[in-house]
Amino acid sequence: MRPIRLAVIGAGPSCTYVLDRLAATARTAGGPVPLDVHVFDRTGEFGAGRVHSAGQPVTSVLNRIAGQVAFAADESVVGAGALLPGEERPTLHQWCRARHAETGEPEFDLTAEDSPKRYVHGLALADRFRRYAALLSEVPGVRVRLRHQEVADLEELPDGRLGVTGTRGERLLDADHVLLLTGHSSNDPSRYPKQAGWARFAESRAVVFVPFAYPLQDAFAPGQAGPGTTVGCAGTGLTAIDIVLHLTEGRGGTFTRQPDGTLAYRASGREPDSIVPFSGSGLFTFTRPFNAKERDTGSLEHRGVFLTEEAVLRLRRSAGRPPVTICGREQRQLDFRDHVLPLVVLEMALVYYTTLLGPGFGHRLAAAVRPVHEAFLADGGAGAPSEVSVRRLLAPLEELCDRAADTVDAVLAGGLALAEAERREPGTRAAVLRFVEVVFGEHLAGGIVARAGDAPAFADAVAAGESPWRHPKTVSGQRFSWERLIRPIDVASATGPQEYRAAMLDFLDLDQRWASQGNLANPAKAAADSVWRDLRSVLAHAVDFGGLHAASHRDFLDVYMRHLNRLVNGSALGVMEKLGALVRHGIVDVSAGPRADVRPDEHSGRFVVHGGVTGAVLPVDVLVDARVHPFDAEKDVLALYPNLLRRGLVRTWRNPGTDGPDFAPGGLDLTEEFHPVRGDGRTDRRLTVLGWPSEGVMFFQYGALRPQQNHHIMRDILQWMGEFWEHVAGAAAAGGPVSQHGG
Known part of the structure; x- marks a missing residue:
């Protein structure tokens, strides 16, 4: 046959x-x-x-x-x-x-x-x-x-x-x-008006437009993007980072470890004069944390408490739009922002505080939130916008955290003996010990905890200790904030090019420290990793086969997929350390900041990157579309x-x-x-x-x-x-x- x-x-x-x-x-x-x-x-x-x-x-x-x-x-x-x-x-x-x-x-x-x-x-x-x-x-x-x-x-x-x-x-x-x-x-860049305009401009000027960066070894012709040129990268994700390293370390530049532990870059002379990554967010993808779950993924990867497939099904029944036939089956569609995001934020907050104050406190939080969670699944948010539903779901959690912050911070400051705090609020001792370990690390925490029986001595030890990860030494200084996680640089105080550069370097340092602490010990990294990575199948359950209505689906891809990629799909610590060194050296210019774009400039014959917040004006000779194209x-x-x-x-x-x-x-x-x-x-x-x-x-x-x-x-x-x-x-x-x- x-x-x-x-x-x-x-x-x-x-x-x-x-x-x-x-x-x-x-x-x-x-x-x-x-x-x-x-x-x-x-x-x-x-x-x-x-x-x-x-x-x-x-x-x-x-x-x-x-x-x-x-x-x-x-x-x-x-x-x-x-x-x-x-x-x-x-x-x-x-x-x-x-x-x-x-x-x-x-x-x-x-x-x-x-x-x-x-x-x-x-x-x-x-x-x-x-x-x-x-x-x-x-x-x-x-x-x-x-x-x-x-x-x-x-x-x-x-x-x-x-x-x-x-x-x-x-x-x-x-x-x-x-x-x-x-x-x-x-x-095909000719099918996109903006990229087609860039290509036409480059054809008639002494500038270069690279419509796609890969294969990276073939992206630049001999002599392109070398000394005397400035390279603009339209995008600040993984592709842009690949381009930056290819044009620096790949051109013979080297990195050396300094006495203070940071990396320093030594140029080879074959690099471009400057590389300008820019995007709407003004942020690189965040540093991928040390994966402490690798030692036992089966037991250490997070399983949803509030963000579950069953919760998505119940929301479809209570808040889904009237059924439409999609992919051969009836589907009640949700709005990601109003129905799913509140559960995402709630789950992140639960993981954050469980990491910060320990599993016992996390169990108490889950019990406190469960009634309002059940009510949200039953009424689908009652038509309220996302921010209202988030406040509604977080309210019992934040109330419990307020009380915990008052008690734990009093113990840390020496105003309340640990034994007395435990008598008033059972579970406080475990929360204090966990907090000290998160802030100072297991090695330093041992010496501090040894003084826990003496309130003044304990407070002195906490005050004298230094967090390797720059954590505040109070619970009130480490409250969970979704907005702060996705927008870690306060642009209101970084409105100029140099101010934004300084803020970016500060955040890169902080983010790399948090990444080194890992996805089980750092509250922010644990919250992001546990929800946006470990529960990705639940997100797929909400999104796949028309799970979201058309406008919400577009919103999900345009907004929340960007958050996902930035929060959990970043580069390794070693890569991001190199990126920080390149920014400090000055060869990578991040001063464009948020809301940046690029325009052809007929007068100069160059592309010019404009910082929407910082006001930076940065001419570039080579423009690379530094994004992975959607299919x-x-x-x-x-x-x-x-x-x-x-x-x-x-x-x-x-x-x-x-x-x-x-x-x-x-x-x-x-x-x-x-x-x-x-x-x-x-x-x-x-x-x-x-x-x-x-x-x-x-x-x-x-x-x-x-x-x-x-x-x-x-x-x-x-x-x-x-x-x-x-x-x-x-x-x-x-x-x-x-x-x-x-x-």
């Missing part, structure tokens, strides 16, 4: 994970498996793909620790089925340790909590890809072909298969099933998705606006099984799309696979694979492939 032909388009990390699952399950078949797997990748970097290339600059660092990156399914993945032997599915940390033992190269000498270079991740992906492809090829009846070719189109064939077509229109394969794993791409099937620079749209094989997803315009985030219209909905409304089961193109109808569908997490990326792959193997089995029973054309 003719084997099933599977075309996998895109050979990045997701393809590596797919090959693990195919190899592990095919090896248990007990006989020949009639399967031809054709893996297409336009870069030829099988396993890593362009974004994770092993050839990328050595200055780029993965924003995930080595112990939290996997390449294959493990025992935690529900329904995974057969697993490869343990030695075939190392974590990135284990892979690096083995490679270090073989080579002695320092790049591989990592602990589980270290953030590796991104090219190291690329090397590991390529290695695991080769191994899993080889294991799959060993199965009788299976053939795996790696094809360094770009797929530009798919076309319907008379026999029900899909013709896989190259860039010159040549037929590359007749496929029974196509799995699209295309990952990150970029969008947009219509505007993609590659031909594949525009062609699929033109043929009607796919369509973009729209969140229907019931009292306003629809919202079309750019991603594809997909079923819950990740099959595309065609232009005519039918589902095409010959096609499956995983990852980046599903952004829009689903939330946060990218990222590296995590070990021991029953991770959503692997669950999505299993969803595809179970259906695919059924098709293979059906074909075998029928004596050949059967049509999968959807209905």
Whole structure:
């Protein structure tokens, strides 16, 4: 019989994970498996793909620790089925340790909590890809072909298969099933008015516009962005940080540790004169904290108390809009700002104070809040705006914190003996001891706590102690504030370029200190990490498949996804220390501040960055769009998705606006099984799309696979694979492939 032909388009990390699952399950078949797997990748970097290339600059660092990156399914993945032997599915940390033992190269000498270079991740992906492809090829009846070719189109064939077509229109394969794993791409700048204007200006002037930074090693032509030039980065996220390090450390600059513990930068002379990152927020992504949860993620990662899937379901019933049909099912839509955000803020406050004053105090807080939480779920906020609902939910929590602050601060100041405070308010002793440990650290706290029986001596010890993390020494000085967490620089007192620069340096220092304290001991980092990372699946439950009405969905992506990325998706401590050193050195100019934008200046022939708050005016010679482009099937620079749209094989997803315009985030219209909905409304089961193109109808569908997490990326792959193997089995029973054309 003719084997099933599977075309996998895109050979990045997701393809590596797919090959693990195919190899592990095919090896248990007990006989020949009639399967031809054709893996297409336009870069030829099988396993890593362009974004994770092993050839990328050595200055780029993965924003995930080595112990939290996997390449294959493990025992935690529900329904995974057969697993490869343990030695075939190392974590990135284990892979690096083995490679270090073989080579002695320092790049591989990592602990589980270290953030590796991104090219190291690329090397590991390529290695695991080769191994899993080889294991799959060993199965009788299976053939795996790696094809360094770009797929530009798919076309319907008379026999029900899909013709896989190259860039010159040549037929590359007749496929029974196509799995699209295309990952990150970029969008055509001519399709965006602002970027198109920048490009036109650069064409007629002696300035440069770089529409997309990756691959970073190819972003700048020889002689560009060198001495005598100023580089502007439109964006202050991870991409901008990559660019900054590439143009400084990557040009031969070095960092040295000073006697005071800070880093200092020594220029090589090959850098640009200045680099100007700018954005609406004026903030870099915050420093990723030391991940103390790595030692036991199963027990240490946070589980929601108030922000839960059940809470989201109850809000849909009490406050959801009248049902609309979305993705083939009825959905009562919520407003993220008014319905979900109050629970997010409440959960963050609970984690914050539990971290600051201990689990016993956290339990009392949860009990105090539960009645008002139940009332909020029952009435959905009664139509009140977000800020009113937040105050309503936080009121019993803040009342209890007021009393705790009065008592604990009195003990810390020596005005109330600890024993007497415990007699009046049971649990105070534990709260005081926890607070002292958070403020001073375990080492210093021991000596201070030893004096707790003598009120004056205890107060003197607290007053004399210095917090390594610059924490105030009172509970009243450390009250939770959502606004302060997301806007840590007070722009009212930093309205000039130099004032803002000083405020930014102060915040970078504070943020790095907090990050070093970790995501279990620092209240702010614990609150952000526990809610925006550990409870991401709950957020997805609220957002996915039209969970929010159209206007709120747009608001979520424009506002709250930015908060998420800034709060918890930042760079490692070592990277942010380098960034601080570059700002202190003066080569990185942050004086544009918040509400900054860039305009072409006809008079000077240069781009000019304007600080909306600081008033800074900063001419630049090279302008880089330093943002990761959102997936947009219509505007993609590659031909594949525009062609699929033109043929009607796919369509973009729209969140229907019931009292306003629809919202079309750019991603594809997909079923819950990740099959595309065609232009005519039918589902095409010959096609499956995983990852980046599903952004829009689903939330946060990218990222590296995590070990021991029953991770959503692997669950999505299993969803595809179970259906695919059924098709293979059906074909075998029928004596050949059967049509999968959807209905």
